[in-house]
Amino acid sequence: MASVCKIVTRQLSTSVGRQGPVKYLTVIGSGLMGSGIAQVAAATGHNVTLVDQTDDILNKSMGNMKKSLERVAKKKYADNPKDGEEFISGVMGRISTNTDSSKAVEKADLVIEAIVENLGVKKQLFSALDKAAPQHTIFTSNTSSIPITDIAASTQRRDRFGGLHYFNPVPMMKLLEVVRTSETNDETFNTLMEFGKAMGKVTVPCKDTAGFIVNRLLVPYMLEAVRLVERGDAAPRDIDVAMKLGAGYPMGPFELSDYVGLDTMKFILDGWHERDPDHPLFKPSALLNKLVGEGKLGMKTGEGFYKHKK
Ligand SMILES: CCCCCCCC(=O)CC(=O)SCCNC(=O)CCNC(=O)[C@H](O)C(C)(C)COP(=O)(O)OP(=O)(O)OC[C@H]1O[C@@H](n2cnc3c(N)ncnc32)[C@H](O)[C@@H]1OP(=O)(O)O
Numbered sequence: 001m002a003s004v005c006k007i008v009t010r011q012l013s014t015s016v017g018r019q020g021p022v023k024y025l026t027v028i029g030s031g032l033m034g035s036g037i038a039q040v041a042a043a044t045g046h047n048v049t050l051v052d053q054t055d056d057i058l059n060k061s062m063g064n065m066k067k068s069l070e071r072v073a074k075k076k077y078a079d080n081p082k083d084g085e086e087f088i089s090g091v092m093g094r095i096s097t098n099t100d101s102s103k104a105v106e107k108a109d110l111v112i113e114a115i116v117e118n119l120g121v122k123k124q125l126f127s128a129l130d131k132a133a134p135q136h137t138i139f140t141s142n143t144s145s146i147p148i149t150d151i152a153a154s155t156q157r158r159d160r161f162g163g164l165h166y167f168n169p170v171p172m173m174k175l176l177e178v179v180r181t182s183e184t185n186d187e188t189f190n191t192l193m194e195f196g197k198a199m200g201k202v203t204v205p206c207k208d209t210a211g212f213i214v215n216r217l218l219v220p221y222m223l224e225a226v227r228l229v230e231r232g233d234a235a236p237r238d239i240d241v242a243m244k245l246g247a248g249y250p251m252g253p254f255e256l257s258d259y260v261g262l263d264t265m266k267f268i269l270d271g272w273h274e275r276d277p278d279h280p281l282f283k284p285s286a287l288l289n290k291l292v293g294e295g296k297l298g299m300k301t302g303e304g305f306y307k308h309k310k
């Protein structure tokens with residue numbers, strides 16, 4: 001696989017004023033990942049501003065977070081439902097919403113971007129945020145597959161830019177990959193590691209290489225599963241059963257694809273194909289293209305490789 005890590009030698013000034021514990025967090029994108037990140041950050045005492053394109057989307061996200069918190073509270077406060085209700089209202093009270101991303105970063109110590117997996121769209125967003133955010137604000141992306149260096153290039157704060165890669169579902173998955181580029185300064189990296197721990201996650205440092213650690217291994221595995229089906233060698237359900245019972249995975253690759261979102265999978269595949277056009281695994285997938293073209297994006301639309309109850 002061609003290396004996607006670009007070495008950029010220019011080091012920007014590190015004299016940016018305050019950096020320290022994160023009090024005010026802005027999460028941009030309130031979909032599957034952004035809502036999970038906002039929820040867990042608020043549950044661990046952070047003040048969160050959650051941003052998306054419309055109030056309708058944000059209202060839906062707030063509803064999803066409440067449902068998820070109810071599941072958490074049911075277990076955590078099994079003996080005392082009243083404390084559970086207070087826990088939920090406390091967490092929800094620490095989350096505010098905004099449809100104006102530039103306004104939403106005016107007070108932020110840290111920004112976590114979790115919008116669509118598209119380099120151009122992410123760069124456009126960060127270029128605007130760079131002008132609106134205070135000097136000390138650290139920028140991060142939750143990208144699954146795009147080099148952080150490429151996204152950071154849209155800003156003048158490449159020393160205060162890193163990756164925070166969470167896993168789905170964020171309230172349940174304990175891992176956080178903390179990505180440092182060749183330009184991320186020590187203060188920023190240390191703040192991100194501390195923030196991850198403050199959110200209750202186990203942090204692993206990663207270099208800015210394709211897929212970091214988990215997706216460097218997981219993406220080829222999931223694409224190999226799609227290729228097995230495309231060749232007619234096995235059916236999705238049989239592959240899922242095989243990987244759960246034969247390899248001990250909690251979900252098979254097609255259950256996981258529906259959980260992640262087939263649109264996100266396609267964005268990842270197309271992006272890696274563009275970077276490494278000769279790699280056979282990253283050639284466009286007719287099956288994935290067909291399902292995405294039909295709006296079958298997985299659990300979020302009620303159908304992907306499988307049908308789901310909405
Ligand atoms: C082209 C390639 C593309 C690659 C894409 C890469 C995308 C990325 O960049 C990186 C990723 O995130 S990859 C995805 C990583 N995630 C996984 O692998 C998840 C695998 N599944 C699991 O771990 C469990 O099935 C799981 C933990 C999800 C659920 O557990 P169970 O299987 O035991 O099932 P349940 O009975 O549903 O759940 C048990 C209890 O867990 C709690 N819970 C589950 N979901 C929750 C949620 N969203 N919020 C809060 N609590 C939740 C809950 O307590 C539940 O009990 P009940 O509430 O009583 O059902």
Ligand SMILES: NC(=O)C1=CN([C@@H]2O[C@H](COP(=O)(O)OP(=O)(O)OC[C@H]3O[C@@H](n4cnc5c(N)ncnc54)[C@H](O)[C@@H]3O)[C@@H](O)[C@H]2O)C=CC1
Nearest residue numbers: 029030031032033034052053114115116117143144168260
């Ligand atoms: N789905 C997954 O399992 C994982 C995804 N990721 C990454 O997280 C990011 C988000 O993925 P998902 O949450 O799954 O996507 P999603 O499609 O569920 O949510 C994306 C949200 O961003 C919003 N959005 C798009 N452009 C925007 C803009 N310019 N300003 C504000 N909001 C905007 C959309 O309205 C949508 O609500 C992607 O970079 C993805 O690769 C990372 C780990 C796991």
